[in-house]
Amino acid sequence: GENVEQHPSTLSVQEGDSAVIKCTYSDSASNYFPWYKQELGKGPQLIIDIRSNVGEKKDQRIAVTLNKTAKHFSLHITETQPEDSAVYFCAASSGNTPLVFGKGTRLSVIA
Amino acid sequence: DAGVIQSPRHEVTEMGQEVTLRCKPISGHDYLFWYRQTMMRGLELLIYFNNNVPIDDSGMPEDRFSAKMPNASFSTLKIQPSEPRDSAVYFCASSLFGKNTEAFFGQGTRLTVV
Numbered sequence: 281g282e283n284v285e286q287h288p289s290t291l292s293v294q295e296g297d298s299a300v301i302k303c304t305y306s307d308s309a310s311n312y313f314p315w316y317k318q319e320l321g322k323g324p325q326l327i328i329d330i331r332s333n334v335g336e337k338k339d340q341r342i343a344v345t346l347n348k349t350a351k352h353f354s355l356h357i358t359e360t361q362p363e364d365s366a367v368y369f370c371a372a373s374s375g376n377t378p379l380v381f382g383k384g385t386r387l388s389v390i391a
Numbered sequence: 392d393a394g395v396i397q398s399p400r401h402e403v404t405e406m407g408q409e410v411t412l413r414c415k416p417i418s419g420h421d422y423l424f425w426y427r428q429t430m431m432r433g434l435e436l437l438i439y440f441n442n443n444v445p446i447d448d449s450g451m452p453e454d455r456f457s458a459k460m461p462n463a464s465f466s467t468l469k470i471q472p473s474e475p476r477d478s479a480v481y482f483c484a485s486s487l488f489g490k491n492t493e494a495f496f497g498q499g500t501r502l503t504v505v
Contacts, residue, residue: 319483323395323482323496324434369434373491378424378447382431 282307285373286382293360294390297369303370304352313346313353314379318367326357327368360389367382395497397483403503409471412500414483415464424494425458425468426482434482440466474505 283306292297305313311332312365315322330344330353331338337344341360346353367386371379393477404410416423424439437474438448442462459479460466470477480501484494 314493315498321498323499325496326493368494375455375489375491377471378422378436378439378493379491380436381426381493 282371282372282374282380283343283378284382286370286379286385288385289383290386290388292388292390295360296308296360297360299355299357299360299364299387300370301355301370301387302352303354303382304370305372306351306352307372307374307377307379308351308376309376311375312373312379313343313344314371315342315355316369316381318369318384320366324364325370357387360387362389362391365389395485395495397481397497397500400498401439401503403451403505404473406474406504407472408504409469410473410502411475412481412483414466414468414497416466416483416485417487417495418464419466420485420487420495421463422489422494423460423466424484424486425466426484426496427478428482428499437468470487470502473502474501475488475504478503489495 314329316326318324341358341371344355367384369384370382373379398413399487401411425437427435437450480499482499484496486494496505
């Protein structure tokens, strides 16, 4: 089955700097790659997703890139703000399988 | 819509007791997922339903765990008997259209078994 690896497990950045989180997946059939943000005491919430027919997607300060050949995808957050502090999860799935999540990255933005 | 609703938010129980977690998915969503979150293992899929029918329960850790979805608006996850290693946050999520679309998560139930 699918296996998703996520790095780093923790990340600290200064406010205003960029943050990058990377994930790799194992199943070449996977074609949907969402990113979720989990704030303390809450459930994960989708922030951006990408499908395998595109290589990059951007939404304001966040962007996701996908390299299907290498089977990896990344989340980029620019101009980080304290409210970006949270745990971020990547996930992958194909049409036949539910989402498989990475183990998460705890992002701390230091003011 | 109020989103996915889970109850209770917190549950503390003694080892050996039965625990029932409840979930109300978003109206109209045809997929429902139960996940368990721990520090060591992250978010693990336990079981999922499509149109109230269990499709894959291979993630259920032991026979002590069972899940039901008697109708489109309600699901339960039961642990009987509970053990300390079951302590975790349990999430219910629902989605529309299929498995590789956005899953909407509830607030979770934090279970502590002492």
